[in-house]
Amino acid sequence: MQDEASTQQQIADAYEAVAASTKAASSNFYYAFITLPPDKRNAVYAGYSFCRLADDIVDDGEYGDKTGEALDSLQAHLSAAYDGNFSTNGDSLEITEATPDLWRALGDTLHKYPIDQQHLIDVVEGCRMDLDGTTYETWDQLVEYCKRVASATGLALIEVFGYEDERAVEYAVDLGIALQLTNILRDITEDLSIGRVYLPSEELAEYGVTVDDLRNKNVTPEYLRFMKFQVARARKYLESGVRLFPLLDKQSRQCPETMTQVYEMLLDRIEKNNFDTLNHRASLSKFQKFKLLSVIWLRSRGLRFV
Incomplete structure (x- = not known):
């Protein structure tokens, strides 16, 4: 033994x-x-x-x-x-x-x-949804996927972070949706290469965007309007998700704050690239990431980053 x-x-x-x-x-x-x-x-x-x-x-x-x-x-x-x-x-x-x-x-x-076992089971089941390629007809269907692969992860994490107010659960779910949607908007081309189109087909049709447009990296005015709507939607979920932070144990708040600010910067990058994620993949440099971490670390100690 x-x-x-x-x-x-x-x-x-x-x-x-x-x-x-x-x-x-x-x-x-x-x-x-x-x-x-x-x-x-x-x-x-x-x-x-x-x-x-x-x-x-x-x-x-x-x-x-x-x-x-x-x-x-x-x-x-x-x-x-x-x-x-x-x-x-x-x-x-x-x-x-x-x-x-x-x-x-x-x-x-x-x-x-x-940590509730169901949260980790949901992650596995979310990944299972990707097995045979992926298409979603409606936003509600995509939300269900986001909840499984991202929000469930967040729900497991807040059990580690520590919280008492049950509203933390709702906000963690919204934060997960925001992060996963941002990933989807950033990775459209990469996902297409493996047979996955996460963007809801009803909404693509509503804005006049076809899968062929995506595959051919055809940045039409219709595509730009579609992307502006999706980025605004991601920001809306982020705005809800950040209400989680004050409900967490003080020692744990910096972690989701850092994650959220990284994703806010990714959305900023998408906007700076004129919403063209088909030809320009939004990403942050290591310097930007370390600078962000430094800012949050200094603020946690009541200092200012100049």
Whole structure:
């Protein structure tokens, strides 16, 4: 039997591994997460790594026609993790054997924080919606997708951040919709290349935009009007989502503030590119990200960035 010191070292090593994978996978989120206190930061790395794994299973194509089974396996192991059981016996896809650090870190996180299992299940089910290509007829259908892949992640995160006012749940949902919609607007071309059109077909038709316009990167006046509407919609959800911040534990507020300001800057970049996300992908430089983080850090200490 392992002694306590050995077990704790394994857990510490596991958290270092999920931190490294988070940094490699998403610098935007990594810079936000490092504003958290160490224990909460580690928990967020573990939760994010799980969500990222679900996304990678669908997007990377490693499992081919067994991708659905891989998601089933991931979900089954999540249930086992909540029960404190990490056995991979009988699992031909060996999801947990491929990511031992993730499961060790996630198991420790679930022991420390009251994360509702349904939130993480919703993330897996949201990723499952991407399996056979993606089209959405209505905005309501797209909202359901956004809630699963993004808002559910946010709902899991606020359990780590800490809150008492139940309005935090509503605002976290809206913040997730805003962030996911911004991603969709930024990544139209990349998504088309893998057979996905997240933009609601009813709204595309209403504005006179065709999928061929998107595929051919044809920036028509109709497309620009459509994009202006969508950017305004994303900002509206952001405005609702920021009401979350005062309801969170003080030590945790900088993290979602940083994430939100990054996405506000992405929307600004889309506007500066004249709403042409087909030919110009909105992104921020490392300098912009570090400058933003510095501003938030200084403000948290009552200082001004000049």
